[in-house]
Amino acid sequence: MARITGTEETGRIPPKVLLLYQAVNQLLAEGADPANLKVSTITDRAGIGKGTAYEYFDSKEEIVTHAVVYQMQTAMEQLEKELLARKSFRDQLNYLLDEVSAQKGESNCFLKLVHLLTDNSQFSRQVQEILDSATCERYRLIRLFRKLLGSAVERGEVKGNLPLDYMVFSMGGRVLAYMVAITGGDLQIEIPRMRKLVYEGILAEFCPA
Amino acid sequence: MARITGTEETGRIPPKVLLLYQAVNQLLAEGADPANLKVSTITDRAGIGKGTAYEYFDSKEEIVTHAVVYQMQTAMEQLEKELLARKSFRDQLNYLLDEVSAQKGESNCFLKLVHLLTDNSQFSRQVQEILDSATCERYRLIRLFRKLLGSAVERGEVKGNLPLDYMVFSMGGRVLAYMVAITGGDLQIEIPRMRKLVYEGILAEFCPA
Amino acid sequence: MARITGTEETGRIPPKVLLLYQAVNQLLAEGADPANLKVSTITDRAGIGKGTAYEYFDSKEEIVTHAVVYQMQTAMEQLEKELLARKSFRDQLNYLLDEVSAQKGESNCFLKLVHLLTDNSQFSRQVQEILDSATCERYRLIRLFRKLLGSAVERGEVKGNLPLDYMVFSMGGRVLAYMVAITGGDLQIEIPRMRKLVYEGILAEFCPA
Amino acid sequence: MARITGTEETGRIPPKVLLLYQAVNQLLAEGADPANLKVSTITDRAGIGKGTAYEYFDSKEEIVTHAVVYQMQTAMEQLEKELLARKSFRDQLNYLLDEVSAQKGESNCFLKLVHLLTDNSQFSRQVQEILDSATCERYRLIRLFRKLLGSAVERGEVKGNLPLDYMVFSMGGRVLAYMVAITGGDLQIEIPRMRKLVYEGILAEFCPA
DNA sequence: AATGAATGAGTTTTCATTCAT
DNA sequence: TATGAATGAAAACTCATTCAT
Numbered sequence: 001m002a003r004i005t006g007t008e009e010t011g012r013i014p015p016k017v018l019l020l021y022q023a024v025n026q027l028l029a030e031g032a033d034p035a036n037l038k039v040s041t042i043t044d045r046a047g048i049g050k051g052t053a054y055e056y057f058d059s060k061e062e063i064v065t066h067a068v069v070y071q072m073q074t075a076m077e078q079l080e081k082e083l084l085a086r087k088s089f090r091d092q093l094n095y096l097l098d099e100v101s102a103q104k105g106e107s108n109c110f111l112k113l114v115h116l117l118t119d120n121s122q123f124s125r126q127v128q129e130i131l132d133s134a135t136c137e138r139y140r141l142i143r144l145f146r147k148l149l150g151s152a153v154e155r156g157e158v159k160g161n162l163p164l165d166y167m168v169f170s171m172g173g174r175v176l177a178y179m180v181a182i183t184g185g186d187l188q189i190e191i192p193r194m195r196k197l198v199y200e201g202i203l204a205e206f207c208p209a
Numbered sequence: 210m211a212r213i214t215g216t217e218e219t220g221r222i223p224p225k226v227l228l229l230y231q232a233v234n235q236l237l238a239e240g241a242d243p244a245n246l247k248v249s250t251i252t253d254r255a256g257i258g259k260g261t262a263y264e265y266f267d268s269k270e271e272i273v274t275h276a277v278v279y280q281m282q283t284a285m286e287q288l289e290k291e292l293l294a295r296k297s298f299r300d301q302l303n304y305l306l307d308e309v310s311a312q313k314g315e316s317n318c319f320l321k322l323v324h325l326l327t328d329n330s331q332f333s334r335q336v337q338e339i340l341d342s343a344t345c346e347r348y349r350l351i352r353l354f355r356k357l358l359g360s361a362v363e364r365g366e367v368k369g370n371l372p373l374d375y376m377v378f379s380m381g382g383r384v385l386a387y388m389v390a391i392t393g394g395d396l397q398i399e400i401p402r403m404r405k406l407v408y409e410g411i412l413a414e415f416c417p418a
Numbered sequence: 419m420a421r422i423t424g425t426e427e428t429g430r431i432p433p434k435v436l437l438l439y440q441a442v443n444q445l446l447a448e449g450a451d452p453a454n455l456k457v458s459t460i461t462d463r464a465g466i467g468k469g470t471a472y473e474y475f476d477s478k479e480e481i482v483t484h485a486v487v488y489q490m491q492t493a494m495e496q497l498e499k500e501l502l503a504r505k506s507f508r509d510q511l512n513y514l515l516d517e518v519s520a521q522k523g524e525s526n527c528f529l530k531l532v533h534l535l536t537d538n539s540q541f542s543r544q545v546q547e548i549l550d551s552a553t554c555e556r557y558r559l560i561r562l563f564r565k566l567l568g569s570a571v572e573r574g575e576v577k578g579n580l581p582l583d584y585m586v587f588s589m590g591g592r593v594l595a596y597m598v599a600i601t602g603g604d605l606q607i608e609i610p611r612m613r614k615l616v617y618e619g620i621l622a623e624f625c626p627a
Numbered sequence: 628m629a630r631i632t633g634t635e636e637t638g639r640i641p642p643k644v645l646l647l648y649q650a651v652n653q654l655l656a657e658g659a660d661p662a663n664l665k666v667s668t669i670t671d672r673a674g675i676g677k678g679t680a681y682e683y684f685d686s687k688e689e690i691v692t693h694a695v696v697y698q699m700q701t702a703m704e705q706l707e708k709e710l711l712a713r714k715s716f717r718d719q720l721n722y723l724l725d726e727v728s729a730q731k732g733e734s735n736c737f738l739k740l741v742h743l744l745t746d747n748s749q750f751s752r753q754v755q756e757i758l759d760s761a762t763c764e765r766y767r768l769i770r771l772f773r774k775l776l777g778s779a780v781e782r783g784e785v786k787g788n789l790p791l792d793y794m795v796f797s798m799g800g801r802v803l804a805y806m807v808a809i810t811g812g813d814l815q816i817e818i819p820r821m822r823k824l825v826y827e828g829i830l831a832e833f834c835p836a
Numbered sequence: 837a838a839t840g841a842a843t844g845a846g847t848t849t850t851c852a853t854t855c856a857t
Numbered sequence: 858t859a860t861g862a863a864t865g866a867a868a869a870c871t872c873a874t875t876c877a878t
Contacts, residue, residue, distance in 0.1 A: 016842085033331045035244030039869065049843040054870065111327050117389050118320050122242045139395040165398045166406045169386040177382025180326050181374070186348040189374045197375040201414060225859090248852060249861095258860040260854080269852060434838090451749045453662030457873060458840095467839035469875080478873060529745050535807050536738050540660045557813040583808075583816045584824045591804025595796040598744050604766040607792045615793045619832060643863085666848065676864040681849065839878085847871075854864080 004056045006066050006130040010073060017056050019046040024067035034064050034123055065126045069134065072112055072127075076140055079110075083144065089152035093171075093202060097195055100179045113141050114176055142168060149206075158206045167206055174198055213265045215275045215339040219283060226265050228255040233276035243273050243332050270335065277321070278339045284318030285349055292353065298361035302380075302411060306404055309388045322350050323385055351377055358415075367415045376415055383407055422474050424484045424548040428492060435474050437464040442485035452482050452541050479544065487548045490530055494558055497528075501562065507570035511589075511620060515613055518597045531559050532594055560586060567624075576624045585624055592616055631683045633693050633757040637701060644683050646673040651694035661691050661750055692753045696761065699739055699754075703767055706737075710771065716779035720798075720829060724822055727806045740768050741803055769795060776833075785833045794833055801825055 004017055013021070023046035027037060039060050043050045057063045079099070086092045100110065116124050116131075117138070131138045145168040152158040158167070178198045182191050213226055222230070232255035236246060248269050252259045266272045288308070295301045309319065325333050325340075326347070340347045354377040361367040367376070387407045391400050422435055431439070441463035445455060457478050461468045475481045497517070504510045518528065534542050534549075535556070549556045563586040570576040576585070596616045600609050631644055640648070650672035654664060666687050670677045684690045706726070713719045727737065743751050743758075744765070758765045772795040779785040785794070805825045809818050 031329045033244050035242050051843050120240045122240055142395055163398045165396055169390045173382035173386025177378040181378045187374055189372045260860050449747045449749055451662050453660050469839050538658045581816045583814055587804040587808045591800035595800025599796045604769055605792055607790045678864050
């Protein structure tokens with residue numbers, strides 16, 4: 001039975017594999033360490049036999065990395081869809097900040113991507129390898145931001161005096177900081193105020209009066 | 210013999226323990242996964258006997274988490290010393306951006322901290338626990354930024370109209386974005402220009418003319 | 419459906435079973451270890467479904483042992499037919515030596531039999547058990563040699579002063595040594611010369627002038 | 628702790644490894660299939676921990692193949708010593724036939740070697756590989772026979788008209804046939820008579836009056 | 837009758853930890 | 858105090874066998 005490569009379309013994943021992916025991502029969301037997950041824990045959670053996992057994957061590592069990739073692909077697809085559905089840059093930015101507050105950490109593709117891009121551990125490198133060979137590659141989020149900001153410039157919503165790539169990372173960094181602030185932080189101002197300041201800070205930088 | 214708690218002063222660490230810490234951090238910098246490190250790998254690299262590690266620590270986990278904490282403490286101390294030695298906010302910001310470019314990822318306490326604060330894996334939670342019981346706790350970097358920005362406001366270098374905590378995270382987020390940009394890349398503008406824009410962006414936000 | 423017992427006439431074997439036998443013997447000839455053959459490897463090679471094998475056999479062991487028995491039966495039948503078709507002892511001996519050179523090791527029933535008779539491993543014992551319950555039993559080759567040498571004595575081609583059984587094993591041993599010599603080698607004389615010496619050595623012992 | 632290569636001198640083998648070798652060879656002598664031996668069976672028999680086996684070997688296969696090699700080396704050393712201690716060819720031949728009757732099959736290096744040289748299974752090929760990289764290589768027995776017969780020719784005990792290699796294999800083949808006869812055989816003459824005929828047959832061929 | 841995805845019992849293998857030296 | 862050989866509990870992985878289709 002066809003071995004899993006990670007390049008499968010999201011809709012074409014065998015049901016048992018989907019169960020495995022969901023099990024892994026549940027367990028990770030519950031705070032498990034990717035490298036300490038046991039195959040039996042995963043298959044028990046997935047409700048399938050241990051051997052079945054090995055019908056689709058060659059090793060435990062493969063199961064976990066592919067599950068993480070799947071999660072990121074799915075989250076990115078969702079995020080992309082939602083953002084592109086919004087027509088103004090302000091709406092898009094609002095949606096982004098709302099999402100970030102809603103997800104708070106786990107199963108947040110934005111966060112996962114930052115982890116990935118700033119981590120040189122074996123695990124992260126393996127995830128990146130799979131991402132690079134799939135539709136949803138490593139830089140998909142960066143390209144999405146580029147696209148959003150590019151369109152905003154075209155529409156005149158955002159001034160074009162700053163380089164696109166600078167804006168991509170400036171916006172990304174501020175959103176990430178907001179996420180860290182409300183997630184892990186020892187924050188001394190209220191979250192709604194923080195949110196407002198982040199929103200306005202980005203607009204002020206990109207759309208000066 | 211004295212078990213290691215992680216609250217030892219940096220100067221009072223037994224030599225074999227220091228060797229263990231260095232070995233772990235070397236291996237992590239080389240891309241090893243914290244959860245997959247073997248005790249024998251660590252002690253081999255440290256050049257000491259496997260049994261010796263257990264004279265100071267109760268388990269492998271302890272060795273690795275304490276080594277990571279040590280590394281973060283050391284890096285924080287260094288960073289703190291250097292930043293406080295600089296008298297103007299602009300100098301401090303310049304130093305920070307230089308450091309970030311120099312270290313590019315591994316053994317970068319800034320990066321490690323972001324990981325930590327945005328990761329709910331077991332390993333990260335254990336590191337945080339030790340941090341919380343030691344001098345250099347989890348929020349030391351945040352407090353350092355607060356201190357720097359607070360002083361800058363007092364000196365009149367930075368305008369006081371933005372809340373301190375917003376500035377802390379805005380600056381942190383932008384610096385992090387710069388780090389991600391130059392590390393994990395796909396960047397379409399040159400790094401020096403990016404650096405200049407980040408530097409000016411922060412100043413423009415905090416010290417408007 | 420009719421379970422396979424190993425006592426079927428060679429012509430009455432179901433086609434899928436024949437495919438299994440051929441697959442096993444191919445794989446063994448290619449150097450596979452009988453105890454390490456996987457059912458899936460066998461059925462893949464045979465081009466049939468894995469479940470199908472269990473329509474005819476109760477276990478993997480059965481498949482392999484019966485396949486080996488089948489191979490030996492077939493080879494023995496062929497050898498017997500050819501040898502009995504030759505009317506003089508010299509012709510028979512020549513045929514034997516030619517066969518031995520032609521087959522060189524694998525799928526050589528002579529060699530397999532020696533293995534079997536000198537091996538007390540579980541696998542060999544199981545093959546012997548089936549052989550003993552079938553037409554072509556364990557000692558068929560020995561009895562064939564006895565028959566050939568007996569007739570040769572009757573015809574006066576071979577002197578009767580040596581006991582039949584001694585001649586059977588002397589001839590068998592020399593032929594086997596020739597096979598080992600040309601197969602596993604390190605031989606310092608040329609094969610045709612070796613062949614000539616073996617041939618003449620046997621004749622000289624059995625038919626002294 | 629030094630990994631085992633199979634090239635160790637017989638006297639320099641670590642005690643736990645020796646226990647493993649003895650356990651394997653006992654089990655094989657009792658009729659176990661090399662490929663079906665379990666690590667736990669071996670270590671239980673050896674009276675050591677399962678993990679200990681993996682301190683010296685990388686896999687189960689390695690344990691078994693090295694044990695077989697060790698057994699062959701030891702047996703060959705013993706055989707070589709005994710044969711070379713005998714001064715006349717007749718004494719040597721007598722010793723050889725006595726040994727063969729005494730050992731009857733298992734732990735008989737002569738038999739094992741024939742198996743090896745006539746078997747192209749993976750297992751045998753692996754044993755040969757190790758043999759080839761050690762002192763006691765694959766052809767050691769053949770070279771010993773060459774040496775014995777060469778000296779006998781020099782001493783005038785054996786006529787020099789037959790090529791040495793032919794004599795080596797003729798003698799080997801006859802001894803093997805004797806072994807098969809008394810081991811596996813359906814023999815119709817008494818063993819002592821068979822022995823006498825084999826002995827005289829060899830002498831008659833090599834030392835004609 | 838034929839199939840092959842699913843299974844889990846049974847193995848192999850790993851490696852943190854101990855403890856005699 | 859330092860060591861590293863020995864250990865076995867725990868984990869990964871295999872693959873013969875079943876059974877729904």
